[in-house]
Amino acid sequence: MTTAFDYFVVLAGMRTGSNLLEEQLAAMPGVVSHGELFNPHFFGKPETNSMWGLSMTARDSDPVRVIGAMRETSQGLHGFRLFYDHDERAIDYVLSDRRAAKIILTRRPIDSYVSLKIARKTGQWWLGDMTSARAAKVPFDAEEYADFLNDLSEFQFKINNTLQTTGQTAFHIAYEDLSDDDVLAGLGLYLGSDGPPDPEKVRAKVQNPTPVTARLTNPRVAEEALQALSAPDLGRLPVYEPDRGPGLRFFRACRSAPLLYMPIRGAGLDPVPDWLKQIDPDQEIESGMSQKDLRRWKRKHPGHRSFSVLRHPLSRAHDAFSRFILQTNIDNYAAIRLALIDQYNIPLPKEWPTEAYDLAQHQEAFLAFLEFLAGNLGGQTALRVDNTWATQTTLLHAVGQFAVPDRIIREEALAAELAKLASDVGVDAPPLEGGYAAETPFSLVQVYSKEIEAACAKAYRRDYVMFGFEAWSETQAA
Numbered sequence: 001m002t003t004a005f006d007y008f009v010v011l012a013g014m015r016t017g018s019n020l021l022e023e024q025l026a027a028m029p030g031v032v033s034h035g036e037l038f039n040p041h042f043f044g045k046p047e048t049n050s051m052w053g054l055s056m057t058a059r060d061s062d063p064v065r066v067i068g069a070m071r072e073t074s075q076g077l078h079g080f081r082l083f084y085d086h087d088e089r090a091i092d093y094v095l096s097d098r099r100a101a102k103i104i105l106t107r108r109p110i111d112s113y114v115s116l117k118i119a120r121k122t123g124q125w126w127l128g129d130m131t132s133a134r135a136a137k138v139p140f141d142a143e144e145y146a147d148f149l150n151d152l153s154e155f156q157f158k159i160n161n162t163l164q165t166t167g168q169t170a171f172h173i174a175y176e177d178l179s180d181d182d183v184l185a186g187l188g189l190y191l192g193s194d195g196p197p198d199p200e201k202v203r204a205k206v207q208n209p210t211p212v213t214a215r216l217t218n219p220r221v222a223e224e225a226l227q228a229l230s231a232p233d234l235g236r237l238p239v240y241e242p243d244r245g246p247g248l249r250f251f252r253a254c255r256s257a258p259l260l261y262m263p264i265r266g267a268g269l270d271p272v273p274d275w276l277k278q279i280d281p282d283q284e285i286e287s288g289m290s291q292k293d294l295r296r297w298k299r300k301h302p303g304h305r306s307f308s309v310l311r312h313p314l315s316r317a318h319d320a321f322s323r324f325i326l327q328t329n330i331d332n333y334a335a336i337r338l339a340l341i342d343q344y345n346i347p348l349p350k351e352w353p354t355e356a357y358d359l360a361q362h363q364e365a366f367l368a369f370l371e372f373l374a375g376n377l378g379g380q381t382a383l384r385v386d387n388t389w390a391t392q393t394t395l396l397h398a399v400g401q402f403a404v405p406d407r408i409i410r411e412e413a414l415a416a417e418l419a420k421l422a423s424d425v426g427v428d429a430p431p432l433e434g435g436y437a438a439e440t441p442f443s444l445v446q447v448y449s450k451e452i453e454a455a456c457a458k459a460y461r462r463d464y465v466m467f468g469f470e471a472w473s474e475t476q477a478a
Contacts, residue, residue, distance in 0.1 A: 003192030005101040006071050008079030009094045011159055012105035013152055015115035017175040018081050020202070021105055024178065027197035028188050030076040037066060038086040040339050040382040056343075060382050063090040077101075077191055084155035087382040095162040101191055102168070104159060107175035110226070113148050114138065114215050120331050137215055140222035144332065146249050146288075147387070225288075246402040247387075247395075248289055252276055253297050255284040257427045258304035260297070262405050264395045265387040266311060268319040268436035272418075278430050279422055291402060305421055307407040308399060309414060310392060311436060313460035314453065314472040315444060320388040321369050322440035328352045336383055344372050344381075353441075362442045363449065370455035377459055393466045411436060412476045445474050 008025070010033075012018045026033045034051070035044040038059070043049050049056050052069035059066050067090070070078050079101070082091060094100045122134035163170060171190045177183040185196040213219040252261040252273045257280045261272050276285050286297065298304055324333045325340065328351055340346040346368040349357050373389055375381050387395065399405065409417040415432040422429030437444075453471050457464050 003077050003101075005077065005191065006099040007067070008077060008101035008103060008191060010079070010081045010103045010105055011094075011155075011170075012081060013083055013107075013112060013155065014085075015112040015119065016105050016107040017178050018083075018105055020178050021103075021173070022081060023202045024184055024197045025079070025187075025191075027199070027201035028191070028193040029195045029198075031188075031191060031193055032073075032076050032078045034070065034078065034080045036083065036086065037070070037080040038063060038082060038090045038382060040086070040343075041335060044080070060087070063087050063382075064093050066090075067093065077193070084151055085384040088379060088385075091158070095159065096166060098166075098168060102159075102163070102170035103187070104170050104172045105175070106156075106172070109149055109152055110145075110212055110222070111175070112152075113145055114140075114212050116148075117331070118215060120334075137217045139217045140219070140225065142221070142225035145222075145225065147332070150247065150249075150387075246399045248291060248294060248402060249287070251287070251289060251294065253286040253289070253294070253301075254280040255286055256281045257422075258301035258425050259421065259427075260294075260304060260306040262306055262308045262399050262403070264308050264310065264392050264399065265390070266316050266319065266392075266395075266436070268311070268316065268323075268438050269434065270436060271432055271434035272309065272414075274434070275418060275430070275432050279427050281427070294402070303425065305407070305425055306403065306405045307409055307417075307421060308396060308405045309409050309411060309436075310396075310467060311411045312469060312472050312476045313392070313463050314448075314456045315411065315436065315476065316392070317370060317373065317389060317456055317459070318366065318440065318444050318447065319436065319438040320386075321366050323438040324386075324388060325369060326352055326365075326441075333386075336386075339383055340369070340372060344368070346372060357441065359442050359446060363447055363452065366447060367452055367455055370452065370459055373459040374455070377462075391460060391463050393462050410476075444472070448472060 008031075010018055010021060010025075012021075022033045022035065025031050035048075036042070037044050037051070043051050043056050043059060052066070052073075054066060054069060070080070082094060084091075094102070117138040118136050121136045121138055124134045159170075162168075171187055173183060173187065181196065188196050212222075216222055247263070247265055250263055250265065252263070253259070254276050257276075259276060259279070261276060263270065263272070273285060273287075277283055286293070289297070324330055325337055325346075326348065328334070328337070337348065341348050347361065347365050349361075372381070376383060376385055376389075377391060396408070407417070407421070418432055419429045456472075460469075463469060
């Protein structure tokens, strides 16, 4: 085959049809696909932990070396699949590499989201024949879906922005195109293959052919949530969606009172939305707004005030650990939890809750998690940097892409500052009830030590420097 590229990469997300597309590619003359080379939990294919003489440890240490080893393969055009939760360093490298043929695969986000939940429930990630299909209904979770959309859109924005600023092009293909012979033939021409896919070599089948509503236990909740997101049918996810970066869907605005809450994403519970609802004359708050909605709200509320809340990094990290890592029943973090145990030696209990877990074990596991975060936030791991433990410097910068908040309130001064904000805009404020701290078997007061503080300061050095954080103390909680 004659090609203008050294290798190819499929840029996609889970449950977008990437397995089927990979089989279509591998069925083209001269094309070889190696699966998910940078999946944090295996090397290319499940149960594979080495390729080209390189271990997973070597891969995670130097992802570019893996791509180089693949490129040195003598015959044919080789490539792999790359998802938004794979190694960020590999993503950055291929996006900037003009010798990489970039194939961008998209699917309606609601279809991908529901398919992902079904696969996790049934354990079936690939289907070769309908006789072995496993059916299930799953619940729709609005907050979970918003996070899913945010991850997808940020990935699509990064791809599009990099291609634009470097003057590159890509081959765009949708899930619906995977059964279109003409489109697939065009993909072969793009890659330089000597022919279209051989249909005898393509075995993957569609797993969930029924409508989305038939696969949900609560379709009405899903419809209401999609309406709130200003996307009742969602359509296809846009390649460039600037309002996703700041997390506008998570902003909360009083319907009548001129107060806008611009939260910094985090793991803890959030008492502010309930407080806003109490002080609003209509007892209503707005959420799930677009940039257009927020600008309209600002015009309708002259003299408005906006604010964010800053928390001590140790509080946020302990909440993230207790709420998402210690638990065993949260699908979005199950793979990360397993990787933390198997690859990063974090001594987490296999099951939760368990009585065989004491304060000393909690301190040991939390300290190991903080040590992992230092590498994770420093770009030294293949696991995603989740919003729940990302630096507040980064998250606040994202909020500022839409607008800079009038005030940034420290958690320890939250009650007093909220009362002052309400007074400034002329509304009565009830006392703040509740706080950010998540449910945990041991409070941070019990867990705290100088060693834990030092590990947190190392992981969140940027936040400590930028915001002037000192050592955590019991007074630093709302």
